Amino acid sequence: MSEPSKPQGRKFQLPEHLKEYKGIWVIVEQERGSVHSVSWELVGEARKLADKLGVEVGAVVLGADSPELNAICGDAFTYGADVVYKVTDPVLADYRTDPYTRVMTDVVNTYKPEIVLLGATTLGRDLAGAIATTLATGLTADCTELDIYMDNRSLAATRPTFGGTLLCTIQTLAYRPQMATVRPRVMSMPDRDDNRTGRVVEVFPALREDDVITKVLSFIADREQNEAQLAFADIIVAAGKGLGKPENLKLVFDLAKVLGGEVGVTRPLVQAGWTGFDRQVGQTGKTVRPKLYIAAGISGAIQHRVGMEKSDLILAINTDPNAPIFDFAHLGLVGDALTILPALTDAFGKRLSVNRLAG
Amino acid sequence: MHIVVCIKQVPDSAQIRIHPVTNTIMRQGVPAIINPFDLFSLEEALRIKDKVGARVTVLTMGPPMAETSLRKALSLGADDAVLLTDRKFAGSDTLATSYALTSAIKKLSEEEQVDLVFCGKQTVDGDTAQVGPGIATRLGFQQLTYITKIESIDQGAREIVVHRRSEGGVQVLKTALPCMITMLEGTNTIRFGKMDDMFRAARYGLKTWSKDTTGAEETKVGLKGSPTVVSKVFVPKPRAQKATMVEAEAPTAEAPSAEAMAAAAVEAILGAQPKLADELLARAAAGL
Amino acid sequence: MVEKFDAIVIGAGPSGNAAAYTLAKQGLNVLQLERGEYPGAKNVQGGIMYAAELEKIIPDFREDCPTERHIIEQRVWLLGDDNYIGTNYRSEAFNSDKPNRYTIIRANIDKWFSEKIREAGGLQICETTVTELIRDASGKVIGVRTDREGGEIHADVVIMADGVNALLARRTGFQQELAPQNVALAVKEILFIDPELIQQRFGLKDEEGVVIEIMGKVTKGMVGTAFLYTNKESLTIGIGCLISDFKEGAIPPYKMLEDLKNHPVIKPLIEGAEMKEYAAHMIPEGGYKAVPQLYGDGWMVVGDAAHFNNAAHREGSNLAMASGRMAAETVIELKQAGKPFNAANLAAYKKKLDDSFIMKDLKKYRNLPGIMHENKQFFGAYPDTLTAAAHSWFTVDSVDKRTKEKEIMKSFVKKRSIMGLVGDAIKLVRAVR
Numbered sequence A: 001m002s003e004p005s006k007p008q009g010r011k012f013q014l015p016e017h018l019k020e021y022k023g024i025w026v027i028v029e030q031e032r033g034s035v036h037s038v039s040w041e042l043v044g045e046a047r048k049l050a051d052k053l054g055v056e057v058g059a060v061v062l063g064a065d066s067p068e069l070n071a072i073c074g075d076a077f078t079y080g081a082d083v084v085y086k087v088t089d090p091v092l093a094d095y096r097t098d099p100y101t102r103v104m105t106d107v108v109n110t111y112k113p114e115i116v117l118l119g120a121t122t123l124g125r126d127l128a129g130a131i132a133t134t135l136a137t138g139l140t141a142d143c144t145e146l147d148i149y150m151d152n153r154s155l156a157a158t159r160p161t162f163g164g165t166l167l168c169t170i171q172t173l174a175y176r177p178q179m180a181t182v183r184p185r186v187m188s189m190p191d192r193d194d195n196r197t198g199r200v201v202e203v204f205p206a207l208r209e210d211d212v213i214t215k216v217l218s219f220i221a222d223r224e225q226n227e228a229q230l231a232f233a234d235i236i237v238a239a240g241k242g243l244g245k246p247e248n249l250k251l252v253f254d255l256a257k258v259l260g261g262e263v264g265v266t267r268p269l270v271q272a273g274w275t276g277f278d279r280q281v282g283q284t285g286k287t288v289r290p291k292l293y294i295a296a297g298i299s300g301a302i303q304h305r306v307g308m309e310k311s312d313l314i315l316a317i318n319t320d321p322n323a324p325i326f327d328f329a330h331l332g333l334v335g336d337a338l339t340i341l342p343a344l345t346d347a348f349g350k351r352l353s354v355n356r357l358a359g
Numbered sequence B: 001m002h003i004v005v006c007i008k009q010v011p012d013s014a015q016i017r018i019h020p021v022t023n024t025i026m027r028q029g030v031p032a033i034i035n036p037f038d039l040f041s042l043e044e045a046l047r048i049k050d051k052v053g054a055r056v057t058v059l060t061m062g063p064p065m066a067e068t069s070l071r072k073a074l075s076l077g078a079d080d081a082v083l084l085t086d087r088k089f090a091g092s093d094t095l096a097t098s099y100a101l102t103s104a105i106k107k108l109s110e111e112e113q114v115d116l117v118f119c120g121k122q123t124v125d126g127d128t129a130q131v132g133p134g135i136a137t138r139l140g141f142q143q144l145t146y147i148t149k150i151e152s153i154d155q156g157a158r159e160i161v162v163h164r165r166s167e168g169g170v171q172v173l174k175t176a177l178p179c180m181i182t183m184l185e186g187t188n189t190i191r192f193g194k195m196d197d198m199f200r201a202a203r204y205g206l207k208t209w210s211k212d213t214t215g216a217e218e219t220k221v222g223l224k225g226s227p228t229v230v231s232k233v234f235v236p237k238p239r240a241q242k243a244t245m246v247e248a249e250a251p252t253a254e255a256p257s258a259e260a261m262a263a264a265a266v267e268a269i270l271g272a273q274p275k276l277a278d279e280l281l282a283r284a285a286a287g288l
Numbered sequence C: 001m002v003e004k005f006d007a008i009v010i011g012a013g014p015s016g017n018a019a020a021y022t023l024a025k026q027g028l029n030v031l032q033l034e035r036g037e038y039p040g041a042k043n044v045q046g047g048i049m050y051a052a053e054l055e056k057i058i059p060d061f062r063e064d065c066p067t068e069r070h071i072i073e074q075r076v077w078l079l080g081d082d083n084y085i086g087t088n089y090r091s092e093a094f095n096s097d098k099p100n101r102y103t104i105i106r107a108n109i110d111k112w113f114s115e116k117i118r119e120a121g122g123l124q125i126c127e128t129t130v131t132e133l134i135r136d137a138s139g140k141v142i143g144v145r146t147d148r149e150g151g152e153i154h155a156d157v158v159i160m161a162d163g164v165n166a167l168l169a170r171r172t173g174f175q176q177e178l179a180p181q182n183v184a185l186a187v188k189e190i191l192f193i194d195p196e197l198i199q200q201r202f203g204l205k206d207e208e209g210v211v212i213e214i215m216g217k218v219t220k221g222m223v224g225t226a227f228l229y230t231n232k233e234s235l236t237i238g239i240g241c242l243i244s245d246f247k248e249g250a251i252p253p254y255k256m257l258e259d260l261k262n263h264p265v266i267k268p269l270i271e272g273a274e275m276k277e278y279a280a281h282m283i284p285e286g287g288y289k290a291v292p293q294l295y296g297d298g299w300m301v302v303g304d305a306a307h308f309n310n311a312a313h314r315e316g317s318n319l320a321m322a323s324g325r326m327a328a329e330t331v332i333e334l335k336q337a338g339k340p341f342n343a344a345n346l347a348a349y350k351k352k353l354d355d356s357f358i359m360k361d362l363k364k365y366r367n368l369p370g371i372m373h374e375n376k377q378f379f380g381a382y383p384d385t386l387t388a389a390a391h392s393w394f395t396v397d398s399v400d401k402r403t404k405e406k407e408i409m410k411s412f413v414k415k416r417s418i419m420g421l422v423g424d425a426i427k428l429v430r431a432v433r
């Protein structure tokens, strides 16, 4: 992954039989009737790329037939799809690698899209790795930017490498489809256009449950768990070693509570046993992109940064005016987190309750 | 039971630096480590060995110096180690890598049937999370990624029950061996090897396999077998602007009070993100 | 079953490596234990390696040893506030095919040396800390215990090459606690820089290198020295002072290094370089008088752990390698003669040391550490007066040279009486005689 730079849009000859591959697909990730937002972000992105190439956007929706699934197909149009491939079978009710892979391989081989995009989620990454192998094509994972090199009409997929210290642009030249997974919340959510509709192509794969070896015994939804839901949190208050001792974590929990957010931490805190691993943000922890990230007593090491720098708004509180976190935070506050945090909790509390009464 | 754990030697990303002049990665002097994600899988394999008895073989594809990682894995308790190394493998992308590793696993299976393959969730250098699924697909093994817990494993019935993290929750899956498993990070902690294992690792006669040993086809490995090409590598642009500093008026020459700073910070946040203000209020209202 | 070896070497620094290699090369069954993740992981050395000693151990080391640059020029600088006075010596003769000194990066050298040991048949185990020496009823050392489960290992003889802290010898009661006036704390950084800049700034070609040894006001009157070395693609810069001084002094070591890097005569040399690593380490500088008991029943101590360090010439790794080799040779001789490794027989190791440059040099400088410590003028007043003198001497301002000479002399006497000056000269001469 570290070849020297080459000129943009390498010259290559696409074999004749691959020229019929047309259109950009997004595999819509739905589990139990709800769609992961990354899928719509990708439909929006696919729209832009497809307009550049002058081709159609296809959304593939897999699952057991149900009213929810139909609604999802409708949503795909409103976010920008031209065609929806609606693939239904009772066996597809729950995500399992094997049947999903088989079906997707067939559908791709039948309809021949030139680009296939998935979310870099547990489902997307699991499925993408499998179908790229069955289709024997290239896959670029965890992209943060997609583009088309018009001189050869190929997908240029850019992704971080070496823990975010570098970026690289990867292309799949003489193979089709070109595949990529994209991290959630990297692309912006497209606006809905409720007047948009399009073609639905129904696919009935006729699977047999007996052929599927892996069975889903149960599903424990996170809502029912006490685990921290960092990845989905809109607001995160995060603590680093600057908090001094475990008791002081209370300060971030207090603020998070007032804001209706979650608590994140840096790795040293997890290693010191202050809190569980599920709260670690960073390269070896969770990647988050909340609307607000308050970093208290965090220096901003690269391994932490790569997990949170995409946050919409970062406020850093640090006693050291030269802390690296101020290089990429949007707002900085030089001060002692131990006094600022409770003051922030108060200030937000007041601000929100005053308005609440007024409203 | 025969378990293969695929490990990759990677540069310690914490110590990777960009050469200030040439803007290239400086690997020189950067210590190589076992991909941190692989350790969770290795530990899980070793636990299965402790519990139900198994032979654990670690496998890596890489340059000869990747031997260090294999020895390290042996010192933690793995039984055997195979180094898959060949100039012809150089430049392999994930598709070619999973092909090459699969060829080695098939060969290992000839010695003793492989029931479980463990891979890391992803690597810290390639970071694609594709090689594991690639191997599972090629071997026709059941693919179990992002596993948080192996609940039970029944050798006789060749059945395994696992917890798999998915976006909205945890799937409890029951399936049959053989499987390919990738463990989620943080699900266990790698052990500290015993003295005996340190000796065994230091003395172990490593198996070194080439393309020809495993019978891998030349067109499917290395650059030839890799659909993707890296067209450029570059340093991310630093954010143009540094943080805007929150400041507050102080009554005297002293530093402003925490309260004043906090109030200023709240205004700055809500000022920067007006939408957020509405959402917070909506949330607060809902919480009434 | 407890493993048993002919010899156990604790530590994989230069002294331990020299010992382990020499033993393995002679076919002895040797185990080397190192607590670092890999050899060199924890090691800090400014970076001058002296070829002579390594050559005695591995004669053809130049073939593949990863040295950086061979040194063709030595500078000694006395820094004032914004100036320096110094001497340079540079010679083409140092460009021979067997150069005498090299700059090195320790991690690379240690790794290379370790490979040589493995090739010679030595067994090496890293990430394993020796926690104690195991002794039999008579007090004879018969092995070691490590921090791992099942960590007991036996050997006929144990060579402690565990560095300046010499924890094992101390824990076992073979050595006293370290005295703060006998140890320096050095901090250093490796700074990445374009090799072309190195060549331009120091007037070098190919793999030629320069060493700058620095004394003067940067140590804020404390006993200490600094250095700047040219590597292939980096510079090593560091500074060290006695721990006893740091304890009294107000300035922490890293701050002192910052000051050095910002000094007006140093700054242009390192401009544009990027810090790659920072390290701090102790150097045993007590000299001859601090050398502890060196051997006993079943054990020997080598290298920094034995306080073999020549602060005046910044030599350490060569003494380490030489002592490691001598300890190993002692073992080999006893083994061949079929003699036990008791204190009486291991006394042969001490004899070798006494007959070598190690003890002779340490003895020669035995009074230096004390003198430096008690006469701080060497690190404060003198740099000022000397650089002022030079400034006056080299400023062309129509003052006649005679008058200048007188003024310079006066300024010396003002800082320190004539008796003081003479006294200092005598002390120094005595110390290094």
Ligand SMILES: Cc1cc2nc3c(=O)[nH]c(=O)nc-3n(C[C@H](O)[C@H](O)[C@H](O)COP(=O)(O)OP(=O)(O)OC[C@H]3O[C@@H](n4cnc5c(N)ncnc54)[C@H](O)[C@@H]3O)c2cc1C
Pocket: A239, A240, A241, A242, A243, A265, A266, A267, A268, A269, A280, A281, A282, A283, A284, A285, A286, A296, A297, A298, A299, A300, A301, A302, A303, A304, A307, A317, A318, A319, A320, A323, A335, A336, A337, A338, B013, B014, B036
């Ligand atoms: C392979 C690898 C993977 C890693 N993965 C991760 C990861 O996923 N996530 C992660 O977070 N780290 C990770 N790290 C660790 C990372 O390199 C840093 O060590 C870590 O992020 C630093 O955490 P910190 O900011 O809490 O601590 P420090 O770096 O010690 O910073 C503490 C900060 O608090 C400030 N401070 C002190 N007192 C106060 C006070 N009273 N009020 C306000 N500020 C104060 C200090 O000025 C300082 O800036 C990884 C490291 C490695 C080697």
Ligand SMILES: Cc1cc2nc3c(=O)[nH]c(=O)nc-3n(C[C@H](O)[C@H](O)[C@H](O)COP(=O)(O)OP(=O)(O)OC[C@H]3O[C@@H](n4cnc5c(N)ncnc54)[C@H](O)[C@@H]3O)c2cc1C
Pocket: C010, C011, C012, C013, C014, C015, C016, C017, C033, C034, C035, C036, C040, C042, C043, C044, C045, C046, C047, C048, C049, C050, C128, C129, C130, C131, C161, C162, C163, C164, C167, C168, C186, C187, C188, C238, C281, C282, C283, C302, C303, C304, C305, C308, C309, C314, C315, C316, C317, C318, C320
């Ligand atoms: C900043 C600095 C600059 C220097 N510059 C020079 C120079 O230019 N030229 C020169 O010749 N010398 C120089 N020296 C001195 C030189 O580095 C030392 O004299 C030399 O490294 C001593 O070698 P050693 O093998 O005795 O000890 P060390 O190199 O300290 O090695 C000891 C080893 O033992 C290991 N160890 C310790 N305890 C245990 C244990 N309990 N179990 C297992 N392993 C253990 C350590 O991890 C370490 O690897 C410098 C020193 C410093 C600090």
Ligand SMILES: Nc1ncnc2c1ncn2[C@@H]1O[C@H](COP(=O)(O)O)[C@@H](O)[C@H]1O
Pocket: B006, B007, B008, B035, B037, B038, B059, B060, B061, B062, B094, B097, B101, B118, B119, B120, B121, B122, B123, B124, B126, B127, B128, B129, B130, B131, B132
């Ligand atoms: N060269 C390799 N040798 C052995 N295993 C590998 C190699 N590359 C990847 N893997 C395995 O595949 C996992 C995922 O890698 P990646 O797809 O690169 O993120 C790793 O954690 C390893 O377990």
